[in-house]
Amino acid sequence: MTQHSAWRGPALAAAFPLLALVAWHLATSGRAYSLIPPPYEVGLELWDLAFGGIYDDAFSETLQTHALASMSRAYGGFALAAAVALPLGMLIGRVEVIRTMLDPTLQLLRPVPVTAWLPLAMIVFGLGPRSAFFLVFLGAFYPVLINTIFGVRSVEPRLFEAAAMLGLSPSASFTKVVLPASLPSIFTGLRLGLGLSWVVIVVGEMTGVQTGLGAIIMEARQLSRTDIVICGMAVIGVLGFASDKLIMLLGQWLLRWSPQHG
Amino acid sequence: MNRTSMVEPILDVKNVTKRFAFNNETVTALANANLRIEKGEFVCLIGPSGCGKSTLLRMVAGFETASEGDLLMWAKPVQGPGPDRGMVFQDYGLFPWLTVARNIGFGPAARGRPTREVRATEKRFVEMVGLTRFADAYPHQLSGGMKQRVAIARVLANEAEVVLMDEPFGALDAMTRERLQAELLEIWEAQKLTVLFVTHAIEEAIVLADRVVVMSPGPGRIVADERIDIPRPRDPTSPEFNALRRRLSSLLAGHH
Ligand SMILES: Nc1ncnc2c1ncn2[C@@H]1O[C@H](COP(=O)(O)OP(=O)(O)OP(=O)(O)O)[C@@H](O)[C@H]1O
Ligand SMILES: [Mg+2]
Secondary structure (H helix, E strand, C coil), X not given: CCCCCCCHHHHHHHHHHHHHHHHHHHHHCCCCCCCCCCHXXXXXXXXXXXXXXXXXXXXXXXXXXXXXXXXXXXXXXXXXXXXXXXXXXXXXXXXXXXXXXXXXXXXHHCCCCHHHHHHHHHHHHCCCHHHHXXXXXXXXXXXXXXXXXXXXXXXXXXXHHHHHHCCCCHHHHHHHHHHHHHHHHHHHHHHHHHHHHHHHHHHHHCCCCCCCHHHHHHHHHHCCCHHHHHHHHHHHHHHHHHHHHHHHHHHXXXXXXXXXXX | CCCCCCCCCCEEEEEEEEEEEECXXXXXXXXXXXXXXXXXXXXXXXXXXXXXXXXXHHHHHCCCCCCEEEEEECCEECCCCCCCEXXXXXXXXXXXXXXXXXXXXXXXXXXXXXXXXXXXXHHHHHHHCCCHXXXXXXXXXXXXXXXXXXXHHHHHHCCCCEEEEECCCCCCCHHHHHHHHXXXXXXHHHHCCEEEEEECCXXXXXXXXXXXXXXXXCCCEEEEEEECCCCCCCCCCCHHHHHHHHHHXXXXXXCC
């Protein structure tokens, strides 16, 4: 085994996007009628979106507003989904009656894609942020729910025996055994759910919301401002990536006892 | 077999039969088992696979109920698992999310002992099983022998009077097994424990036990109860040891 320097990973990870950037540049730069703007134009536009001072048009200095609007909806919808799906999943997983009552309905609704809910959401919640919020909620709900149910149901029976013979009361076994044992699974659900909230928020914001990264992409498309479309995509990518990294760090700390995570 | 005693037994298994429903059939895992164990005795259960050793142990632990007969501890019927009967599982059954120390303190904490006392107990028993350096390690960072030490320590830390062990050293290599056997005997003597120990290995039973209870399958039953009076530590190459080994082998083979 050769010793790899600390920079090897990041360098390898950066090589591919850099190559893609070069290819993009070669394919678009200097052409009069390219529908796709070259990378440096997108870079300039991104700067203008964030700080202004270059084009000073209607989009200048609006990035923060849009990014914050999207983030608040993505995290808000996700938080609400987690707040409902976590306790519900634990109940469905551990309480026979509730499982029999709710599981079939939930399984039936599960294959319906979030986007198919869009028309109904717009009727019930109207055009605007509340629909987007609802769609995020729905998108994040199922991964959290399914993984929570799986987690609390697949606790090794041996651990209940061990706890009981050590004198733990059955009522305490939920917090002392079930919860910690299912944490890895619950955490997987939360991570998937958070990732999906970012996917869904953009779809949700394309339906007549004034602010948000999805909204700005829609508006730019109608104005044929492809540079802004690409800026929006890049910002979504970075924000989604950053939030995934954050939740991963949290998970590594919480699950440091687990050989699969820690 | 007819050792009668005036002393009240700590454990009394009276005419216990256990049947399991299995694929619309009834399997008799254990038929009419009788076993009296006095406080401080080290009793080994040996017998071929499927003769009901685990079933008997799990009934004493309170994980299973008897189909017929009585299981008494200090003359009171066993009702469910309890901290007075600690179990050491072959697969350890440690809580993977707790450190070595917290695994050992689990019982006292679960029974509501004050935190300061729990920490002191953890420290004492981590030391007793020689895992001080690993007190803050998680189970997945330990070897099999170390995990089994934790499993033993958490039962002792919980002040279990009876320690039930189901092939606890079965998964360990020969050297680790011998060392743990010696440690277990030391702890047993020092803490005045009562041990009921299941094993497949005749040698292990002779090294450890005051009494070896021999079981046989189809249906599971107790066929012999041998007292071992050789002083410890026992030398496996001695003539008495060999004589016992031959005797137990023939009992296991069905000549009694
Ligand atoms: N939960 C169960 N359901 C049905 N049958 C069972 C169950 N537990 C045990 N048995 C049956 O009871 C009999 C005794 O099993 P037991 O596990 O007590 O044997 P054992 O002596 O511990 O064997 P081994 O040495 O292989 O561990 C076996 O025939 C087994 O199939
Ligand atoms: Mg067994």
